Amino acid sequence: xxxxxxxxxxxxxxxxxxxxxxxxxxxxxxxxxxxRLLTAPHYDLHRLGFFFTPAPRHADxxxxxxxxxxxxxxxxxxxxxxxxxxxxxVATGACALGGVYPPDPFTHGTVDAVLPVDxxxxxxxxxxxxxxxxxxxxxxRLAEKVRDLPFTVDDHxxxxxxxx
Amino acid sequence: xxxxFIRGIRRGVVTTRYPARPDASARFxxxxxxxRPRALTRVxxxxxxxxxxxxxxxxxxxxxxxxxxxxxACGRCAAEAxxxxxxxxxxxxxxxxxxGLIKRIPLRETP
Numbered sequence: 001x002x003x004x005x006x007x008x009x010x011x012x013x014x015x016x017x018x019x020x021x022x023x024x025x026x027x028x029x030x031x032x033x034x035x036r037l038l039t040a041p042h043y044d045l046h047r048l049g050f051f052f053t054p055a056p057r058h059a060d061x062x063x064x065x066x067x068x069x070x071x072x073x074x075x076x077x078x079x080x081x082x083x084x085x086x087x088x089x090v091a092t093g094a095c096a097l098g099g100v101y102p103p104d105p106f107t108h109g110t111v112d113a114v115l116p117v118d119x120x121x122x123x124x125x126x127x128x129x130x131x132x133x134x135x136x137x138x139x140x141r142l143a144e145k146v147r148d149l150p151f152t153v154d155d156h157x158x159x160x161x162x163x164x
Numbered sequence: 165x166x167x168x169f170i171r172g173i174r175r176g177v178v179t180t181r182y183p184a185r186p187d188a189s190a191r192f193x194x195x196x197x198x199x200r201p202r203a204l205t206r207v208x209x210x211x212x213x214x215x216x217x218x219x220x221x222x223x224x225x226x227x228x229x230x231x232x233x234x235x236x237a238c239g240r241c242a243a244e245a246x247x248x249x250x251x252x253x254x255x256x257x258x259x260x261x262x263x264g265l266i267k268r269i270p271l272r273e274t275p
Binding site for chain 2: 041042044094097098099112117120121123124127129134137141142144145149150151152
């Protein structure tokens, strides 16, 4: 099920409502802090029709953080299987994308190793705005931008900022 | 009276208009680096690869391969070579294809 099909199905069946289950597969909890901020007044996730649910059986979107430690693999698979289709998996943060932990006897290193990921959100941690953009991309409401960004700058004499 | 009431309520709203409109706080966020290829020699690139703690940079056949997904925007590359790197200012980085996050940065030809 692609994100495009999910968007059409959601628009048809649920209007603009989508329920999110977060899954912490060994993250340091800073990604969770940013996810929790989404419900704070400044970001107010609910105005866009996204809601958090504690039950995977009620969830349409699985928001996975952390490097997928091997001890959590069975629980992650069970969570994914318990979700009704159509479903989308969003890997969140540099850990989930393979940046922080290499694969070793304790971690898989990436979420892709266990679950079929549909949307990747980089960042350590991804800011609430980045998460909002990622959720918008996951349901097809916002356009994906990063594929066309070169991450190079022209050599115009502009001031150098070292605060990347 | 009604108009005054609605205006008064609206003035107290703190919620961002993102994604319909840009958010003013976005420029304060830590952003992944953008590279200046003219200032990036093979030696500098090698130093950046060594400095990167999350393995987001690697050298491959004369180009610098930058994996945005692995980058933690820690700024150690910018501290290593401030003239070759600046902040990209991008935060809308979500991708539906993993390879869309892997960028190839050309290096300067050294004579």
